[in-house]
Amino acid sequence: MNHMQMPPWTVETVATDLERAIHEHRLPPGTKLGEDELGEVYGISRTLVRAALQSLGHRRLVEHRRNRGAFVAQPTVREAREVFEARALLEPRTARSAAERSTPESMAILRAHIRDEHAALAAGEHGKALHLSGQFHIEIARMADQATIEAFISELVARSSLIIALYWQRRAAMCESHAHNALITAFENKDGTLAEDLMKQHLLDLVTSLDLRNITSMPGSLREALAR
Amino acid sequence: MNHMQMPPWTVETVATDLERAIHEHRLPPGTKLGEDELGEVYGISRTLVRAALQSLGHRRLVEHRRNRGAFVAQPTVREAREVFEARALLEPRTARSAAERSTPESMAILRAHIRDEHAALAAGEHGKALHLSGQFHIEIARMADQATIEAFISELVARSSLIIALYWQRRAAMCESHAHNALITAFENKDGTLAEDLMKQHLLDLVTSLDLRNITSMPGSLREALAR
DNA sequence: GGAGACGAGATTGTATACATAATTGTGCTT
DNA sequence: AAGCACAATTATGTATACAATCTCGTCTCC
DSSP states (O other), X not given: OOOSSOOOOOHHHHHHHHHHHHHTTSSOTTOEEXXXXXXXXXXXXXXXXXXXXXXXXXXXXXXXXXXXEEEEOOOOHHHHHHHHHHHHHHXXXXXXXXXXXXXXXXXXXXXXXXXXXXHHHHTTOHHHHHHHHHHHHHHHHHHTTOHHHHHHHHHHHHHHHHHHHHHBOTTSOOOHHHHHHHHXXXXXXXXXXXXXXXXXXXXXXXXXXXXOOOSSOTTTTXXXXXXX | OOOXXXXXXXXXXXXXXXXXXXXXXXXXXTOEEOHHHHHHXXXXXHHHHHHHHHHHHHTTSEEEETTTEEEEOOOOHHHHHHHHHHHHHHHHHHHHHHHHTOOHHHHHHHHHHHHHHHHHHHTTOHHHHHHHHHHHHHXXXXXXXXXXXXXXXXXXXXXXXXXXXXXXXXXXXXXXHHHHHHHHHHHHTTOHHHHHHHHHHHHHHHHHTBOOOOSSOTTTTHHHHHOO
């Protein structure tokens, strides 16, 4: 529709564009991603759209239903728990490693993320703020110089944004930036142990801010929508 | 060529078949995977072959070079280290969890893996033995009932088989089965702490059995093949 | 009037055709 | 004879055409 810069859309750029839209909750969980429709939006054929959707499917950001098409994924409560279990295994140790390797350049990048996040939040762009908040975690993995783990964390962060869209309970305010600020100070002091502990606590806080009682759960929104 | 059972080849079955061939070192790192060629082998069109190759590409089992095609991946020394770093983060804790949840059924599956692995080794089928050895690790993740982590470990195990193909130094014999047997006894006793320690040591042993000095490294096999 | 079956429309699954880039072989020039 | 340029071939990148399947509206029958 818009896309005013109109880059030469490739499979990768389309996948990235869609991922960002999902990450920013512009495409909520369950949204149908029709091939013809997307092809028209980006001005490419279904071939490339399918490749992009398959790519997102591998990252569990979209679910493919046979002969039904692609939909923005709707992680179950179980999957949500699994995602944060995996993050708990990967991220604290990665934060420790990142703290021990922190450089002025990487610190500047982190601080820029925080700044942009605050600006987005102030401008009411919650989606963008959430995206940047996720990028913060990915940047830490990049600081640790572990591309493989970074790829895993990137996937987990993206899925987390879907989980937040589904299970976030609004009473917990956006206190994330505090946790991120604390992490930054740990990085500044190259205090790996502190960074590891802070990250562990940060992830715990995130989980407890979700409503993961599997009562309504699966059908997505129907039961919840009709609850009265 | 053969494929005597000839299932109705789908994208998934072709990807699985290729992955197994790579895992068993029938397709060594660097092998060109031509689309027309594969299409003829499986009796399907390039469309499905491309989808399968893209799937393997996302798991880092094949590398895509623009306008050049797909090749069985050749992990660098750096990537090799990263893969085992990631495994060190994921697998010990997963083994602990698996031990605490071990059931007679899951133990039977594990023992069957060991038995088949020994049989394959006795029959000189090193590829099949290596494949089963990897499946053992994946089965543990399945026991832990963590599908997300299982998917990560599955990818890491597959990449490990490529790393072994490239960097294995033969002087270290196939002592793996001993480690796996020790793990089984820990599982039998539901000793999570022991299982975690054993897995940690097992992965360390694996890394030290590799030659990860980045001397010859990258070009793959050409330089090594012509070294004299 | 409601339940079930049938068929039209729409969407995905697969194959093929065309476009484009890389490789290789050939021949000319020096 | 060696080196470069160009053309033919081969393989991948992309689009389109056809086939199969599902959805949904309508019609019929009870």
